[in-house]
Every structure is written in C-alpha cells, then in structure tokens.
Amino acid sequence: MSWDWFTDPDYWSSRLVFQRMLAAIYLLAFVAAANQFRALLGERGLLPISRFVRRVPFRESPSLFHWHYSDRFFAAVAWTGAATSAALLLGAADPLPVWANLLVWAVPWVLYLSIVNVGQLWYSFGWESLLLETGFLAIFLGPASVAPPVPVLLLLLWLLFRVEFGAGLIKMRGDPCWRDLTCLRYHHETQPMPGPLSWYFHHLPGPLHKVEVLANHAAQLVVPFALFAPQPVATVAAGIVVVTQGWLVLSGNFAWLNVITITLAVAAVDGSLLPVPHPEPAPAPAWYVGLVLAMAAAMVVLSYWPVRNLLGRSQLMNYSFNRLHLANTYGAFGSVTRERHEVILEGTADEEITPDTEWREYELKGKPGDPYRRPPQIAPYHLRLDWQLWFAALSSRYAAGWLPALVGKLLAGDRAVRTLFRHDPFPDSPPAFVRARLFHYRYTTPRERGETGAWWVREPVGTVVRTCRLAPDGSPEPLGVD
Template sequence: MTEWAAADGYTIGRLLVTRGLAALYLVAFLAALLQFRALIGTRGLLPVPDFVAARSFKSSPSVFHFRYSDRLFAALAVVGVLLAGFTLVGVTERLPLPACMAVWFGMWALYLSIVNVGQVWYSFGWESLLLEAGVLAIFLGNADVAPPFLVLILIRWVLFRVEFGAGLIKMRGDPCWRDLTCLYYHHETQPMPGPLSRFFHLLPRPLHRVEVAGNHVTQLVVPFGLFLPQPAAGLAAAVMILTQLWLVASGNFAWLNWITIVLALSVVPDEFYGRIVTVNADYAPTPLPFTVAVVALTVLTAALSYRPVRNLASRRQAMNASFNQWHFVNAYGAFGSITRTRHEVIVEGTADRVETPATEWREYEFKGKPGDVRRRPRQYAPYHLRLDWLMWFAAISRDYAASWFPRFVYKLLENDRKTLKLLRHNPFPEAPPARIRARVFRYRYATRSEHRATGAWWVREPVADFMMPLSLSDLRMS
C-alpha cells in the first residue's frame, strides 16, 4: 500500500477493533441461536417462512429466501459463533489476507441474513451498526498489512454519525433535552434498567442537568474532533469512551454502547497504547488489489453518505434508518423522546376456568424487564433480550405488540417449552394455565426509605387492563 494510504501508528487500535467486533458478533450470533425458535422459528411468534413468502430477496437479502428450516438457521448461527470465536482469539488475523477478508465477509453475510428476516425483533439501530462495522472490518486487513488509513477514517465517519445523529435527534425532539431535565425521568423509564439504574435516578437533580449538558457536548461538539490531527482526535475518542462507559453503568442497551467504545478505540494512536503494551508493527507490502478495494469502498461510502447527511440536516430527522437493504452507511440516533412515567405489562395466568373471588392469578416473570418489585434489575448488555425490549414498547402502545402478543399468549396457554425459555419463571410447571390475562402497572423506583423498610426496588400500582382473560378456545375463535 502506498505510504499515504497506510496508518502504521494504529496497530493496537486495529487489533482492539477487530477483537472487540468479533466479541460482539459472537454475542449477536449466540443471542440469535438461543432465542430464534420462539421468536422467528417455524412455530415462532413471527415465523420466518411466513415473512419470506411475502417478501422478495431484493427487498430483504437473506439466504433464508432460498430455503428455511430451524435446523438450517441453528447451523448458520453456530457457524457465525465459530467464525467470531476464531476471530476473537486471533486466528483470523493470522490467515492469508483473502481468507481473513472472507471470514469477516462470512460473519457479515450470515448476520445480514438473520437481521433481514428478523422483523420487529431485529428492528433496532444497533443491528445496522454492527452490520456496517462488519463491512468495514472486512477491509481492515490482517496482521501482515498496515492498517488502511482510509478505513480508519471511515470508522470515524461511523462514530460521527452515531454521536452527532443522537445529539441532533435529542435537540430536535423532546423539549426536556433542551431544558436539561430529561434525566429526571430516563434512568427510571428506560427500556431495561440495570442494577445501578436506580442509583443514577436518585442522584441530585442538579447533577442530572450536568449529565444532560455533558451529553450534548459529547454528541454535538466532540465528534468534530475525530477528524483533527492527533492528539485532538484521540482525546475526542477518549471522551466518547468515558461517556459510553457511563451509559453502560446506567442501563442495558444491548451492544450499542459497547460497539461505540470498540470503534472509538481505533482512533487512539499507538503512542498512547505503547505506554501500556509493546507495539510491534512490522508489515509486508500491501497487495495492490487490496489497496484498490479499499479505495473503492471509500468511494462507495462517500456516495451512500448523501442520504444520511441529508437526514442529519433535515428537520424531520429519522432516528434510526437504513437507506439500503444491506444496512451500510446508515443514520443513527437514540431517545429523541423520553417517557415520563414507567408502565409495565404484567402477564398472569390462572388454573381456574371460571373466575371466582378465590381465583389465584400467578405472574410470569421475565428475565430482564421489571416484574417482581423485590427483584433488583440485572445486567444483561451486551446480550440482547429481544422479548423484554418489545414488552417495553407494548406498554407504551398496544399497537407495538399487535403482530405478536396474541400468539405469545397462545404459546403460554400451551406451556410451549421454547417460548418459556425466554422467561425467567414459569408459574405453571406441571400443567398449562386455563386462562391468561395482562394488566398495565405504573412502576417507580422505591425511595431510599421505602427500600430500607421493605427491601423492594420498585413500587407499583395497577393502571389498566392490557388484555382481558383469554383461554385457548377464545384465541382459536378470534
């Protein structure tokens, strides 16, 4: 590779990016393997065969358009896990350059095939972000070639869109971002709180305003520093990393924060890492075809950036959008609006076919979303509990759950083993319930005095019915 196109001073940064992305692909494939049967399998809540029958390959490229079975899906997910695992432990970077690129292409293509048939379960911005980062990883090279300077710049362009897009969507969205009060509510009302979220929520309100102001600086000012000479670019990346670690501690956002951290590590030069580890950068000449491929990727990215840039400039900015079916060069953003109160859909079953004053309703407990008020929220990110996240949207509006919630209830009434694996607790282990109902509760964090007195992390009260009691026969007739 010609001298202008090489970046010898980013050996450790490239290593951290490739290993970090491999770890996140491993998590993504593992989550797909463990959850797909209940969500999108042949007998799942939104079966893939039904989806591909109504869509063309052109609109949603996926190997599953040619053939689908649960066994094939599981096999491809296992292949993805293995490819990511080999890359994580350093095998892939030691392969010849074409083979290294083929492994990364394989991970991207397999995950693209999953995302493009995943429907609402895979409708989050971090899916597109992982795919876009995966495309760039194909062109980061192996251990024998210097990190391509142009690809490192493209990674910074991704980081810019992630941070600046999120900052703009906030300033254009909920007024509480402009008056610095959004964090009065967000730690309590976010989709899936973590073990420290209550601590963050109970911080003094002036500190919450400082948090919001700091977020605006990080997302609206700091991203421009990524394109300045060192050490300014590295310092900008370091600020982003620290901010993302704060978000990691305050909630569960799948791998959104972690992939942003991983990409930002590529901006920090070897001069910094050299104070911690030994940097050995002895590269062979880079093949001309690889240089041509990198330049072609850069030109393609520049051309595809038109719509994301136009989106950034638009007053009707889309929060997360893929402008092509390959999920490459996307628009990003998060939490343009903040909910002020937390509602949870609580699903309950009973063994009684006829309700009486003595009827006992037993609650289904989910793995991540709030339910039992005495259960402290758990840390799951970067692992993604897809059903739990969609239950948060369901509590906002029934419309978000219209396509899958009735089938979910049907599966519970059958005591479907695959569906129950998505839950933490099945209150009917011996025999399925006769009827299922769902109610909406208002949740808030327990105050310090309430927690000391009761041991509860939450305080809740019923608000409304989400679904009246239904039996299997009711759902069959509907």
C-alpha cells in the same frame, strides 16, 4: 505516484484491539440469536421466518433464508457465525493472506445480515444496523501483515461521528427536556431496561442530572468533530466517548449499543499508546488498494442519504436507507417518557374465573416485574421479548401482531416460549387462562426502599389482553372478562 498515505502503521495496535472487540460483539449477537430464535422466529414462533420470506422478496430483504428455511438451518447459521466470531476473537485470521482474511471477516457479516433481514421487529433496533455497518467496514481492515488502510479508518470515524452526532441532534430537535436539562429526572426510571445501578442514578441530586445532560450534549455535539483532528486530540476525543459510553453502561441496559460505540472509538486511538508488539508491515497488494478505494468511494456516495437526514428538519432515527444496512442514520431517545408502564402476563390454573381466582405472574429475565427484584445486569446481551414489551407498554399497537400469539403459546405450554422467561409459574402443565395487564411503575424512594426492601412501587391501570383460554384451533379465545 506514491501510495505511502494509504496505510498507517501507527494504528496497527488499534486495529488489533478493534478487531478483537468487534469479534466478541459478533459472538454475543450470534449466541443471542441461537438462544432465542425458535420462540420468536422459528417454524412455530411468534413471527415465523418461513411466513415472512413467502411474502417479502429477496431483493427487499437479502438473506440466505430466502433459499431455504428450517429451524435446524437457522441454528446452523447462528452457530457457524458464533464459531467464526470465536476464531476471529482468538486471532485466527491475523496470519492469513490478505484475500483470505477478507473472506473470513465477510462470513459473520453475511450470516448476521441474513438474520437481521428476516428478523422483523425482533431485529428492528439501531444496534443491529450498527453492528452490520461496522462489520462491513471491518472486512477491509486487513490482516497483521499489512498496516491498517487509512480510508477504512476514516470511514470508521465517520460512522462513529454519525452515531454520536446523530444522537445529539435528535435530542436537541426532539423532547424539550433535553434543552432545559431535565430529561434525566425521568430517563433512569423510564428507560427500556433499567440496570442494577439505575435506581441510584435516578436518585442523584437534581443539579447532577443537569450536569449529566450537559455532558451528554458536549460528548455528542462537540466531541465528534475532534475525532478527525490530529493526534493526540483524536485520542482524547475517543477517550471522552469511551468514558461517556461507560457511564451509559453503568446506568442502564442497552444491549451492545454502548460497547460497539466504544469499539468504534478505539479506531481513533493512537496505537503507540497500546503496548502491543507488531511486525514490520508489508506493502499492501495493488488489488487490495483498488478494492478498498472502490469500497470507500461507494460509502461516500451512500453517505449522501444520512447527511441529508442529519441536515434536514425531519430527522429520522435509527434508519437504514438500503437493504445492506450501510451508511445508516443513528440516534436514540429523541423523546423521553415521563412515566413507566409495564405489561404483566398472568395465568391461572383455576377452571373458572371468580373474584377468588389465584393469578400467578410470568417473570421475564430482564424487564421490571417483581417489585422486590433488583433490576439485573443484562447488557451487552440482548433480550428481545423484554425490549418489545417495553414498546407494548407505550402503545398496544406495537404488539398487535405478536402479543395475542404469545398468550396463545403460554396457554399451550409452548416449550420454546417458556425459555424466554425467568420464572414460569406453571412448570408442570399449562394454565387454563392467561391475561395481560398494564401496571404503572415508579422507583421507591430511599425511605420506602429502606422500609420495604422493594425497588419499585406498582399499581394496575388497565388491561392489554383480556382473559383468554385456548380455543380448539390453538388460538387464544377472549372470555369477555378482565
């Protein structure tokens, strides 16, 4: 029996570009983890890993941290992952034997899986599972000495299909504004983390918003089927995915979701279009063929659950059916909020609360706060606290397990928590009181923007956490006043 079909040298260059892009995303993810974990998950964090692993067994969240946890060990894991990813980005694994290449690519996957599985709500985003599933498949792509294995390329396309088609279906089944083409009248203003151009996107003429929605439906519900077509159709389909994802990169901040989707699209591109010289590939070792085929068979079996989800009436969005985050279901914005609210944290150094109390605002790095501050470009970096505060503004129940603890950390002047903020209004000593208020935000009109220079108009609408001071036990103590 001939095994010539097993590899396809026409995708040698595509594999190289895919691997470099994936390594860059891994690097970014590990650096973000190293920068933010102490405040969010550390021994004195808002949701400590040490507490989580005591109540959740290994079989439910496979992770190295079940064997040992300390902040120093987490930092070692994160920076080891970053160093390995940087080496992969520079092509250090390309000349290795097949077995060594597979082992090196397995390192960031194992390390990041260990982080995600204990990351709790801070790592509950769809792009975490997407990175893990993509990273798992990348383990089996092989080094430069062999041509890319066709089963792995097909599985990458199947993953991209689920990302795009799942997102398209959840929209058509969800909010009616996707069907009447009006969702983008609201989305650019109410999305979790607007970017520098989001204000301009919001003020596009109404007909162009309808064109945006129609283009989205075509890209997510029609184009994914063409990814499996012969060349050059598959390359054209991949190009459409790249363009539409690039549009999303310009219009908002969605961590590395769009960038990794673009990376997956590279797997469908005809490698002859990428002028990268490469050696004549050697035959794939028999053990490697068997390993890839066994992995592919396992992935086909695991795909039963996301397929059933896609075909079912109650489609889940961004859900993992197993603890290894393989063969997941994806999708985003099945519903679109019509109005924007923000949780604003404020503190005061005054020893007594009076009508004249001066409240100073904590400014986060990415989410809207100061109306005169232009929304920054954050993606593909991921600011986890900023994102979770967007959910907290939708409903306080999303933050019930950690927002009071955050207030307590601010009252105590916790150094790690303070690094999550762009501006700490109390750099020398912690505040006497802290509160969290809910504000309604809307974009300024072009006229208002010209007259005031502001990007947002806001007004207070309620209280999320009542005015608190630090209790003797270190917890926030509400005063019973707002």
